[in-house]
Amino acid sequence: xxxxxxxxxxxxxxxxxxxxxxxxxxxxxxxxxxxxxxxxxxxxxxxxxxxxxxxxxxxxxxxxxxxxxxxxxxxxxxxxxxxxxxxxxxxxxxxxxxxxxxxxxxxxxxxxxxxxxxxxxxxxxxxxxxxxxxxxxxxxxxxxxxxxxxxxxxxxxxxxxxxxxxxxxxxxxxxxxxxxxxxxxxxxxxxxxxxxxxxxxxxxxxxxxxxxxxxxxxxxxxxxxxxxxxxxxxxxxxxxxxxxxxxxxxxxxxxxxxxxxxxxxxxxxxxxxxxxxxxxxxxxxxxxxxxxxxxxxxxxxxxxxxxxxxxxxxxxxxxxxxxxxxxxxxxxxxxxxxxxxxxxxxxxxxxxxxxxxxxxxxxxxxxxxxxxxxxxxxxxxxxxxxxxxxxxxxxxxxxxxxxxxxxxxxxxxxxxxxxxxxxxxxxxxxxxxxxxxxxxxxxxxxxxxxxxxxxxxxxxxxxxxxxxxxxxxxxxxxxxxxxxxxxxxxxxxxxxxxxxxxxxxxxxxxxxxxxxxxxxxxxxxxxxxxxxxxxxxxxxxxxxxxxxxxxxxxx
Numbered sequence: 043x044x045x046x047x048x049x050x051x052x053x054x055x056x057x058x059x060x061x062x063x064x065x066x067x068x069x070x071x072x073x074x075x076x077x078x079x080x081x082x083x084x085x086x087x088x089x090x091x092x093x094x095x096x097x098x099x100x101x102x103x104x105x106x107x108x109x110x111x112x113x114x115x116x117x118x119x120x121x122x123x124x125x126x127x128x129x130x131x132x133x134x135x136x137x138x139x140x141x142x143x144x145x146x147x148x149x150x151x152x153x154x155x156x157x158x159x160x161x162x163x164x165x166x167x168x169x170x171x172x173x174x175x176x177x178x179x180x181x182x183x184x185x186x187x188x189x190x191x192x193x194x195x196x197x198x199x200x201x202x203x204x205x206x207x208x209x210x211x212x213x214x215x216x217x218x219x220x221x222x223x224x225x226x227x228x229x230x231x232x233x234x235x236x237x238x239x240x241x242x243x244x245x246x247x248x249x250x251x252x253x254x255x256x257x258x259x260x261x262x263x264x265x266x267x268x269x270x271x272x273x274x275x276x277x278x279x280x281x282x283x284x285x286x287x288x289x290x291x292x293x294x295x296x297x298x299x300x301x302x303x304x305x306x307x308x309x310x311x312x313x314x315x316x317x318x319x320x321x322x323x324x325x326x327x328x329x330x331x332x333x334x335x336x337x338x339x340x341x342x343x344x345x346x347x348x349x350x351x352x353x354x355x356x357x358x359x360x361x362x363x364x365x366x367x368x369x370x371x372x373x374x375x376x377x378x379x380x381x382x383x384x385x386x387x388x389x390x391x392x393x394x395x396x397x398x399x400x401x402x403x404x405x406x407x408x409x410x411x412x413x414x415x416x417x418x419x420x421x422x423x424x425x426x427x428x429x430x431x432x433x434x435x436x437x438x439x440x441x442x443x444x445x446x447x448x449x450x451x452x453x454x455x456x457x458x459x460x461x462x463x464x465x466x467x468x469x470x471x472x473x474x475x476x477x478x479x480x481x482x483x484x485x486x487x488x489x490x491x492x493x494x495x496x497x498x499x500x501x502x503x504x505x506x507x508x509x510x511x512x513x514x515x516x517x518x519x520x521x522x523x524x525x526x527x528x529x530x531x532x533x534x535x536x537x538x539x540x541x542x543x544x545x546x547x548x549x550x551x552x553x554x555x556x557x558x559x560x561x562x563x564x565x566x567x568x569x570x571x572x573x574x575x576x577x578x579x580x581x582x583x584x585x586x587x588x589x590x591x592x593x594x595x596x597x
Contacts, residue, residue: 091237092357096349098244103345104414105251106263111419112335112342112427114199115260120337121192121199122206123267124326126214128318129176132311134169134218141306142225145299150230158226159286161299165222166289168300173215180211193327196334202260209264213271220275223282232281239274246270306458313462316469324473325488332485335424340488342415343431347439350399355392355443359450362388366454378511381454386517388447393519394582396443397526398571400436401534402564405541407432409559412550431489438493441500448503460506468499522582529574529583537567 110116149158180187188203195203224236250266258265294300329336362384369381403410407429416425449461472495479487508514541563548555575583 091239091241092352094238095240095244096352098241098248100345100349100414102244102247102251102263103342104417105248107338107342107415107420107424108418109251109255110260111421112338112424113419114196114334115202116338117195117330117334118199118202119206119260119263120341121188121195121203121326121330122264123210124191124322125180125187125207126210126217128322130214130217130221132314132318133172134221135314141303141310142222145303145306146225146228149299150226157299161297162222162226162285163288163290164294164297164300165303166219166287167291168294169218169222170215170289171291173218177211177214180214181208184208184211191323191326193330195330199334206261206264209261210267213268216271216275220271220278223275223278226285227278227281235278235281239277242277243270243274246273306456309458309462313465316466321469321472324476328476328480328488329485332480335427336485339424339427339431340485342411342428343435343489346403346410346414346432347435350396350403351439351442354395354399355446358388358392358395359446362447362450366451370455381451382511382514382517385447385451386514386519389444389514389519390517390522390582391586392443392447393440393523394526394575394580394586396440397523397530398533398567400439401530402537402567404433404436405534405537405567406560406564407436409541409556413553413556413560416556417553430486434486434489435492437490438496441493441496445496445500445503448500448507451507452503455510461503464499464502464506467502468495471495471498522580525575525578525580526583528578529571529580532574533567533571536570537563540566 106116106119146158146161149161184204184207185200188200188207192200192203220239224239227233227236246269247263247266250269251263254262254265325340326337329340366381366384369376369378369384373381408425411429411432412422412425415428416422452458452461472491475491475494476487479490483490541559544559544562548558550556550559572583572587
């Protein structure tokens with residue numbers, strides 16, 4: 043699966059300084075302290091929710107690997123949840139960033155809140171009716187759908203996946219209702235409860251799997267998926283106490299807010315449609331053809347790569363998006379200098395943080411996978427397969443980080459069409475690469491193709507955006523990239539040397555040994571990166587370390 047250009051994750055608190063002002067650097071713009079202080083406080087909440095949800099998401103995968111290994115049971119579960127998850131992404135999930143939050147924020151800022159409640163109630167009505175019909179179709183057509191998605195998976199895997207789909211399908215309604223409600227809460231700047239919704243969702247899956255696995259097997263995870271979707275919606279209720287929510291349909295299709303959301307979302311819908319209807323089935327089908335367990339290897343590697351991507355790329359992108367949007371709106375009168383400064387700072391910070399994360403995880407891939415997953419039914423060969431998949435995904439991670447910021451820059455200019463068209467080109471590149479390499483590299487061709495996809499997407503986005511805003515001169519991107527590459531390269535060499543030496547001394551096997559093999563080289567690598575970065579004049583690293591120090595003192 044890999045990463046997706048539309049992936050949105052919460053924002054870390056370190057995206058902005060403690061005083062709410064963007065850092066004082068040659069290319070950093072002045073900012074209104076009240077606005078940025080509000081953003082900084084919100085990002086703190088969302089960051090905490092993001093970290094906790096990803097930890098529990100990782101725990102979920104660890105438990106699945108421990109109880110079931112990389113076998114047909116987990117493959118069946120993965121195949122079953124891809125259907126409701128993909129439909130959610132296609133119909134609702136992609137609306138949140140590109141359309142729902144911007145439009146609902148506009149209505150929330152008006153004096154008359156009744157207009158906001160009217161729009162939300164119409165959206166809830168539309169979602170409820172449409173999703174009930176869709177869920178009925180999923181229940182009736184489950185065997186056919188699973189055969190289409192599962193490719194050449196074994197007959198027993200197909201049967202199990204069909205049963206699990208009928209359990210998870212109703213979750214689609216609750217996931218979609220949550221998307222509308224959370225979009226409204228973000229529009230009202232109520233971040234606390236939606237920030238921790240994913241934590242509750244993953245925690246429920248973990249609890250259900252542990253409690254019911256002995257009686258229900260892999261079905262326990264599917265039940266947790268359904269209950270988690272319900273619970274994450276229900277916990278939003280305290281923040282909705284002043285909202286007169288009464289879902290309705292009359293006048294929905296003619297309401298200006300609904301129509302605006304639809305118009306903004308058409309290009310995103312087309313892009314997500316390609317991903318959901320072509321890319322994901324293509325990936326899972328190809329992976330299932332190459333042997334049992336390969337879908338699980340792909341998903342476990344994706345889970346690990348989402349940590350640095352979510353905590354760096356998505357976080358910084360969401361942190362700068364509101365400022366970029368305001369600066370783009372003022373560009374007619376004030377020019378694009380402020381827009382370029384904000385985008386330039388975001389790119390430099392993302393590059394500074396994503397390169398060491400990429401190099402470090404590449405070196406430590408095997409001990410990290412072994413530490414987290416090699417327990418119970420998960421074998422050493424599973425560790426090697428997952429580690430190689432992870433390393434191949436990591437080739438594209440720096441490009442994915444830069445790419446997300448570029449996509450958000452287009453969104454800030456109210457342009458969703460250009461990223462969608464670029465996505466089509468990159469999808470074609472992905473599929474061609476995977477098919478050309480399949481005979482030589484088996485399912486690993488999918489990881490290579492995923493990295494190629496992000497190289498293509500980033501390159502085209504960069505070229506088009508630079509033409510539109512007439513360059514990013516004075517942002518020192520090449521200087522920052524070269525210095526970060528040097529520091530990350532030295533870090534990787536030192537971390538590998540420590541890892542090699544430790545393996546000779548303590549060997550492999552056992553949680554304590556694997557923990558030492560991760561913590562030892564990882565700690566040395568971090569210290570080396572900081573030292574080389576400071577000596578090399580990596581300004582963004584200096585700012586980040588100073589800011590982190592201030593935050594620690596305050597806490």
